[in-house]
Amino acid sequence: MANAPLPQRRAASPDQGELRPVHQQRSFASLRSIGALILREMATTNGRSAGGYLWAIAEPVGGIALLTIIFSMGFRSPPIGTNFAIFYATGFLPFSIFMAMSGRISRSIMNSKALLAYPAVTFMDALIARTIFNAITQILVCYILFSGILLLMETRTDPQFEGIALATLMAFAFGIGVGVINCFLFAAFPSWENIWSILTRPLFLLSCIFFMFDDMPAVAQKYLWYNPLVHVVGQMRKSFYPSYIGDYVSPIYVFAVSLTLIAIGIALLIRYHRDLQNS
Template identity: 50%
Template sequence: MMQGLMPQSHPLRRMPALRTIGALIFREMSTSYGKSPGGFIWTVLEPVGGIALLTVIFSLAVRVPPIGSSFALFYASGLLPFMMFLDISRKIAQSLSFSKQLLFYPGVTFVDAIIARFVLACMIHALVFVIVVSGIIYYDNIELILDLPKVVLAFLMSAGLALGVGCMNCFLMRRFPVWANVWAIITRPLFLLSCIFISFESIPMPFRDYLWFNPLIHIVGTSRSGFYSTYRAGYVEPLYVALLAAVLFGAGLALLTKWHRDLAQR
């Protein structure tokens, strides 16, 4: 009724995809955070609990963190973008499964489902970042000079890589179900191989050269250089992460475009 009264030039008539994505975002919020006990609170408590546990463990082993004076801030600067990558890539990979029934409607495409999950996850992690870092600064009474552009760049790198990996995994996990188990095995040691609780410079050669090809090393290094003005992170190469993310995203999107109808029926 209201759509019939709208003029042809009305923005809502010209942008049906945005309305679809908006509806999918609200559905995601209701499904992911509205039905479980605690809802969004657990999204915040997970990184807080991880940072607190690591802080206690490593503060007993060594007197000062590799950079700065706050264990919590050092680990948060690496853990938050790392967890963002894992969470967003996982949610993108599950896009077809999560919105399987809706994909049969002519107004909903698999791209809409991916964009909706991606946008909401980025918003959630941005909010988690603000809450966690603000809490650490207040609790440890830190006088922090934050290089915001570098921190934003780190989170953009993390989000972009997660989108690329998620799109590729979205195809692989639906086309080859065993890939979900293989991917779980591959990602298990990433926490140790991404310099979350150590600095990249402390890794002996030649292992350091091999680890350089892990894109998460560059994301964590960029994030840390935004938190610590004296940390240069000369090994970081954002272009490498961007190219890798673009290749994975393009390949994943092309495969999904060709196979998404068959995959949605599985």
């Protein structure tokens, strides 16, 4: 008996289209979720104030500009260069980036528990959305302040875009690393948020914002070197002052610490994120 011919597979109708692989569907869903979360951040950040999101930029710009003017009046002669405003800005802005990034990211799960209840939204979507939103905001703040100081004052500096970008990336990386691991710790141990607030208060003085790392005693340098923010500030000042060598700056150290914190934080969130969402 002759074998019956195999049935012909019917060609897919153009109207039906081809089914996308599951990972592609998930990728598109994540992109939509991240986009929606970014828009939500823009709407909720100073959303009740006139001007809305513009205040997220205007508030830090105004605050930093005011502090710069005040300190410029009190400290006429900076440790390097001739203009205290640009000296202070090159130290405080990297520090501000770190504080803003780490603070916002650390509350990603705590502030998005209602949204994380939906299967389409994951904790990674919340982390990525807050990272992108705050990165854009901080870049705008830095651009406005640096441009304003350079245009309105005689700073006698030579800004190098590549070095500034590297310093900004270092600040972002360290802020994200601390934010991700604190995202777990804040949700798992509520008292840690208060403890962290106390621990970070001396950072303003220990990050070489008002003084130069090179001017510190050797004993102090040995300990300050392990503060990643010292390297971030040093890299930013190297990018503005051509005569400043800053050979202690190690971007590799900053990125190594940052990536280690990110890896540990994400591993903990993957393991415990469902417990944290339901707590």
